[in-house]
Amino acid sequence: MAAAGGPGPTCVLGIDLGTTSVKAALVTGTERGLALAQCCSRETQAHGDSLGAAPQGMEQDVQKIIRALNECLAALPQQQLQQVTHIGISGQMHGVMFWKSDKGCKWSESGTGPAFKPDKVSHLVTWQDGRCSPTFLSSLPLPQSHVSLATGFGCATVYWYLKNSPDFLKAYDAAGTIQDYVVAMLCDLKKPLMSVQNAASWGYFNCRNKSWNTDILKKSGFPVHLLPEVGDPGSIAGRTTCAWHGIPKGAKVGIALGDFQCSVYSCLTERTDAVLNISTSAQLTISMPLGFQPPEAPDPSSAVTYFPYFRGDYLAVAASLNGGNVLATFVGMVAQWAQELGFQVQESAIYPRIIQAALAQKHSKLSVHPTIFGERHLPELLASVSSIGASELSLGHVTRALCRGLVENLCSMLPVQHLEEVGVRRILGSGSALARNEVLRQEVERIFPFPVVYGKDVDAAVGAAMVMFQSK
Ligand SMILES: Nc1ncnc2c1ncn2[C@@H]1O[C@H](COP(=O)(O)OP(=O)(O)O)[C@@H](O)[C@H]1O
Numbered sequence: 001m002a003a004a005g006g007p008g009p010t011c012v013l014g015i016d017l018g019t020t021s022v023k024a025a026l027v028t029g030t031e032r033g034l035a036l037a038q039c040c041s042r043e044t045q046a047h048g049d050s051l052g053a054a055p056q057g058m059e060q061d062v063q064k065i066i067r068a069l070n071e072c073l074a075a076l077p078q079q080q081l082q083q084v085t086h087i088g089i090s091g092q093m094h095g096v097m098f099w100k101s102d103k104g105c106k107w108s109e110s111g112t113g114p115a116f117k118p119d120k121v122s123h124l125v126t127w128q129d130g131r132c133s134p135t136f137l138s139s140l141p142l143p144q145s146h147v148s149l150a151t152g153f154g155c156a157t158v159y160w161y162l163k164n165s166p167d168f169l170k171a172y173d174a175a176g177t178i179q180d181y182v183v184a185m186l187c188d189l190k191k192p193l194m195s196v197q198n199a200a201s202w203g204y205f206n207c208r209n210k211s212w213n214t215d216i217l218k219k220s221g222f223p224v225h226l227l228p229e230v231g232d233p234g235s236i237a238g239r240t241t242c243a244w245h246g247i248p249k250g251a252k253v254g255i256a257l258g259d260f261q262c263s264v265y266s267c268l269t270e271r272t273d274a275v276l277n278i279s280t281s282a283q284l285t286i287s288m289p290l291g292f293q294p295p296e297a298p299d300p301s302s303a304v305t306y307f308p309y310f311r312g313d314y315l316a317v318a319a320s321l322n323g324g325n326v327l328a329t330f331v332g333m334v335a336q337w338a339q340e341l342g343f344q345v346q347e348s349a350i351y352p353r354i355i356q357a358a359l360a361q362k363h364s365k366l367s368v369h370p371t372i373f374g375e376r377h378l379p380e381l382l383a384s385v386s387s388i389g390a391s392e393l394s395l396g397h398v399t400r401a402l403c404r405g406l407v408e409n410l411c412s413m414l415p416v417q418h419l420e421e422v423g424v425r426r427i428l429g430s431g432s433a434l435a436r437n438e439v440l441r442q443e444v445e446r447i448f449p450f451p452v453v454y455g456k457d458v459d460a461a462v463g464a465a466m467v468m469f470q471s472k
């Protein structure tokens, strides 16, 4: 880990509000550098198809996300939480939730000190939401942003509500990502604050002048009052207004960050590193040269987009919609088939079995193109399987081919040859789906002609904490 920056914090809490799980990490600063003292993760189980009325909608129950957050903090050692002076928060990007600014949560005594629960809040419409069809998106004004607009992006979702359920928006006066919501509750912000990283992920945001496309949005009736204030990644959003799970009142809270950028920040040390993150989704990324500015207009057909990082830097990212979520869907399919055959099998028991089965099958001729969720640059190209030989039908063959297909799909978006041309010398692996799946790691090591180094499965939470050590 990087060395602590100066006399600053000594104990920082990092949080990642991911799509599948919440991660918390306690990072301490010592004279020998930063150290991960404790960590915890809890699955949110927050998904639910019936949560939202929209077709292809993908919403999460904010109560369940915050419950997982509270469980994580309650599981961390109290005496270390009492030493926390800074809190860094990251989370799933693009998504949007709404709340009433004066009734966003209710504080009460929990077993480990004051904690909050959501009050007048909406569900979280996540980055996996598909309610905004290509036809609907093309009916919206053209953004002045280098990021192409896509379904699941906050501004697109707000437009959807404006057109399909305008009364829904009238019930709220604040909006943000789930991580912006948590920052606003901890610091009692009347107006949410959002980092450039998350603003860029919503669409209709100009990263060059760090401002929303307010004129364009206003002309089309967009409720611009819902747009958060925007600040620089790494800046301080405020201080906690009360003790929280033993963390003293007055702890500095960083502006909320993107989970992907924090995963990268946790491990990226050389500009010749490429980072491969496989969590619910998957990303392959390289640093752009200092001073790089993205093009004024995006190329919607490009598989690579430019994410704002820290200190005005950008990352070139192959951001796939198909990562751990494809494996999770495959496991769910196996569980469903077993149930239809009269057997009850827990999904948590299926993961180790399919991984063991695939470890016994070093090779598989099956070819799986795994994009069951499409890709933003090719939304219509769904998954396919080919080269299906009679001897290739075991659970091990299929799992091995599926893991290989996930990695090959990322490489089709950001080819190995390009990595070699820009001087990449090492792959840094992050994300739980990678950390927990040896077959996936084997396929990564088979496909990339570079050494591969792996982080832990709490990378974004550690990255969010590390950012606080650099803050003033
Ligand atoms: N028991 C398990 N063994 C291996 N992989 C798992 C297991 N449980 C979940 N996963 C994988 O981990 C992924 C979630 O990773 P995680 O880092 O928690 O996601 P996020 O950061 O997006 O919340 C799932 O999509 C699934 O593919």
Ligand SMILES: O=C(CO)[C@@H](O)[C@H](O)[C@H](O)[C@H](O)COP(=O)(O)O
Pocket: 018, 019, 020, 091, 092, 093, 094, 127, 259, 260, 279, 280, 281, 282, 283, 319, 320, 321
């Ligand atoms: O889709 C993109 C980027 O466009 C991904 O970075 C996506 O936003 C992130 O994976 C989400 O923030 C979800 O992250 P995770 O829950 O998969 O860790």
